[in-house]
Amino acid sequence: MKGLKDRLISGLLLLLSLALCFFSTQKFREQHKKETLFPSGGLASREMLSSYFPGLIDTPGDTEVYIYGGQNPGGNILILGGAHPNEPAGYVTAVLLIENIQVSQGKIIVIPRANNSGFTHSEPQEGNLRGYSLETPGGKRFFRFGSRLTNPIHQWPDPTLYINPSGQKLSGQESRNLNRCYPGKPKGYLTEKIAFAIMEIIKKEKIDLAIDLHEAAPEYPVVNAIVFHENSAELASYSLMELQQIGFEFRLELSPNNLRGLSHREWGDHAQVMAILLETANPSQGRLKGKSSLSLIIEGKDRNYSKAAKFGLLFVPFDGEGIPIKLRVARHLAAIKILLSSFNELNPEKRIEVNHMPSSSQVKLKGIGQFLCPPYRK
Amino acid sequence: MSEAAIFLFMIATFALLAMVLKLPIGVSLVFSALAGSLLGGEGVALHHLVEGSFGYFDTILIIVTAMIFMKVLQESGILDTVTAILLKSFYRRKVALLLTVMALVMFPGMITGSSTTAVLSTGALVAPVLMKMGLSRVKTGALIAMGAILGMIAPPVNILVMIMGGGVDMPYVGFTLPLLIIVIPLAVSTSLWLGYKNIKIIEYKQMKEVLPESFFKKYGFRLYLPLIIVIGLLLGQSLMPGIIPDIGIPAIFLLGSFLGIFCGKPLNILKTTQKAIEESMPILCILVGVGMFIQIMTLTGARGWIVTSFLSFPPLLLYLGIATSMPLFGAVSSFGSASILGVPFILALIDKNAILTSSALSAVAGLGDLMPPTALAGIFAAQVVGEANYFKVLRFCLMPALFAPLLDKLI
């Protein structure tokens, strides 16, 4: 027969368990709060992704779609940020576009948080910070640092083996990786629905050129790269030369035919658009990264990576100066700008005219914050 | 405070708690993670600690449900019945017995990519047969643990390769042959090495004496239903995707357990679940602790420091580094080892054939499931054969385990 004391101890332990849950809950819940974005005056309309595919209504996968221009016909461009929420330069570049650009001819559609659910949690055992702040003239703006994968409380359980909509076998957790789920499935997993909705945008908005903004670890071979579908080979090589002329080195990578489910492959195959994926080098997502800190995310400095560079283990130069986020965002901006101008050269009948796009040299010089709205409503 | 110092402090705290104060390993890991977090200047990073443990949430679910299934097999008499069949068919054929047993143990690992699943499903079935045929507890355990790990590495499903491939964007295509070349010689030699000398060929009369009671006559064919359903579903989700639904390993095991209630000797499923939880609790807590430990290692930079240090070895030492660090890190989890060390190692060896490299690395990482403190394969194998000290089981795994990295060198 168990004594009262024993029951008391068990009861206390249960209470302790509940208390620890309670105290950690607050931090986990906070991650679901979205930071406010302040679109520029050039915004034509703000839609939700679910308006293109109703299957996403009232799901955590639904996300904002910002549409610019459209009054004067021309080229239609889709720019995707936040497909992997642990790659901050992709997200921040999309935000910079949203808060600055005006489009006088053609149309630009920006989705800053493509995998909205991925922003609501962080990856176990990666020890990442919950977010980072960028200094604007009117104060600090906070941005969330999320996970590469959809939140398991939104899509669970993972299959043992994931066979993506294009038939590729992947480890189960990749079913939560948006950039493995294309062209998506209307009745599939949440992440597949998001991928399907993005395909719907591409088709319904008659997109000509689609750009997916990413980052990769410095030890990963495809970094500082333009990955292109064969549809956009001419555009990519044309842009590469122009980028080299203004001092940005990029690798050109043809999207491999046997690697299925990725944006640069399936957007081109299934919607015949010119598909481009951009990669910069982000030490805060690598396996060699040191202590998680703001300086790792913002200044991109890391002793381990400096050391690894000396041993020739990296695919980008890396020294004590690090690779700051402003430089990575500047690379994305430069690439986007030149991709657009090359697009105009190659498709004069479908011109796209963008004004007030932050210039890469200015971002590099003055920092990102100078081009962000202050953290209050205008 | 340097990363190395924090890491050493965490290890020291763990050693103190686990060895001197004799706290359970899991609890010691939790406290040493907490100590690392304090020393690293993160305070009581509660949300980090909790988040880290979630890295093993899916593994924990598989373990609990597999354990429930195993207990159901035992209590419903299914296990005894299957043992009786195997014993009757193989009591005079030594090599055939050993190879069949090896194949049986490997099978669930081959289709699920999880060594725990293998040990706790078919591992549990063959253990009594081997022991009744004269193999010692520890050698039986070792054979099952090795079989499970080889099954995990063997095609068609090798999650370790998939994880590494995911990190370097390499599709899971063309791995069948290289993986078979690694696994088959190891499987044959391991089973014969561990069993050939000790297994006795017995007479019919002797066999009759050790034969457990078969419940087949009483319950008929339905006795096998739980096993058939579990194996069928495990098989179906990888061989016939889309036709047989992928309900996930935990649900498959629970479905099997549920069927077990009606298919054999009557049992109280609530009490059986309690027994399963009681037995699996130490390993569950270890996984929680290890998860927290890694999260704090990553947070404080200790993980990056370790990975970078190994990578900066000169080429010859790099191979040695791979052969030691990957199984060592596998102490934490072989999947973690594949992701955290496997991916950088593939990149460091990028001038070699990536398919062969990652096949070989997966074999090395798989051995991590033998490494204490988690030693998933070892612990469960010990449990299946009823041996309290899993280190004894591990001792016999050492030989074949050492052989695997050697083979990789050749590749």
Place this chain on the structure above:
Amino acid sequence: MFIVYHLIIFYLVSHFIWYLFRENEFWKRVSVALVLIMFLLRLFLIK
């Protein structure tokens, strides 16, 4: 499947709590309490 797994978690949480009150050894009970945290957070769909 989401609901099925939610039910599995619920079933296991109840068993963990039952076991917490059944077990006598202190550190084993601490282990249960630690494992329980995760399961509760998933049960309430927080993490």
